[in-house]
Amino acid sequence: MIFCKKHGILFCMNKNYFVVDFEFTQYTKPVGKPRAFFSEIIEIGAILIDGETFEIIGEIENFVKPHFFPNHAAESMEFCMITEADMEEAIEFSDMLERMASMYVPGETYFVSWGNYDYHVIERGCERHQLQNPVLKEDYLDLAAAYKIYKGDHLTTGLAKAAEELQVTAEGFGHTAYDDAMNTVGVLIKLLDRGWAPGDFMC
DSSP states (O other): OEEETTTTEEEOTTOEEEEEEEEEOOOOSSSOOOTTOOOOEEEEEEEEEOTTTOOEEEEEEEEBOOOSSGGGOHHHHHHTTOOHHHHHTOBOHHHHHHHHHTTOOTTTEEEEESSSHHHHHHHHHHHHHTOOOOOOGGGEEEHHHHHHHHHTOSSOOOHHHHHHHTTOOOOSOTTOHHHHHHHHHHHHHHHHHTTOOHHHHHO
C-alpha cells in the first residue's frame, strides 16, 4: 500500500487495471450541428489486467447503438471502420454498462484510458441516458497524462508514438476500440515493468 499525504488516499499496488477505449460520434462540419449534440459511444474495447501477474483476465469487444443522434454517426463509423452490418450486432448503452460492471469494481480497480475524454464521454452518456456512471473519478487513470509526466515532457504523446518509444509491438489498427485498448495495455505494462506506479501520477 502507498499513502498519498497530499490527498489522504491509500493506493493498493496490486489493484486490477480495467483498460478501456471508446470510439464515439463527433460532429466536425463547420455548420449544422444539432442542438444539444453530444458524442455517443459506438464501440467499446476493454481489457481487464490482473494487478499482480499482468495477465489478461477479462475482455469486452462490442459495438454500441447510438440513440440520440444516430443519423450523425456515419462519419465516425467510416473513420473507425464500423459498418452497418456491425451496428446490427450492436448492444444497448445500458448493456455496455452492465458488462463493464462485471469487471470494473469501484474502489478496487483502476479505470485506465489514453487521454481524459473516455471518462467525459461515458459521464455525459450516463447523464443523457439518466443512468448512474459506474466509474469513480478517483479510479480514473489517464495514462497519456501519466506518460507525459513520466517523460518529463510538456506535450502529450499519442498512443502510437508512445508504443513506439517503449518498443511495444502495435496491435491491429488505430481508432478501433479493442486494438487501441490492447496497445494501451502494452504501454501500461512496460511502464509498470520499469517501476512506475499509479501512485506516482495520481498523487
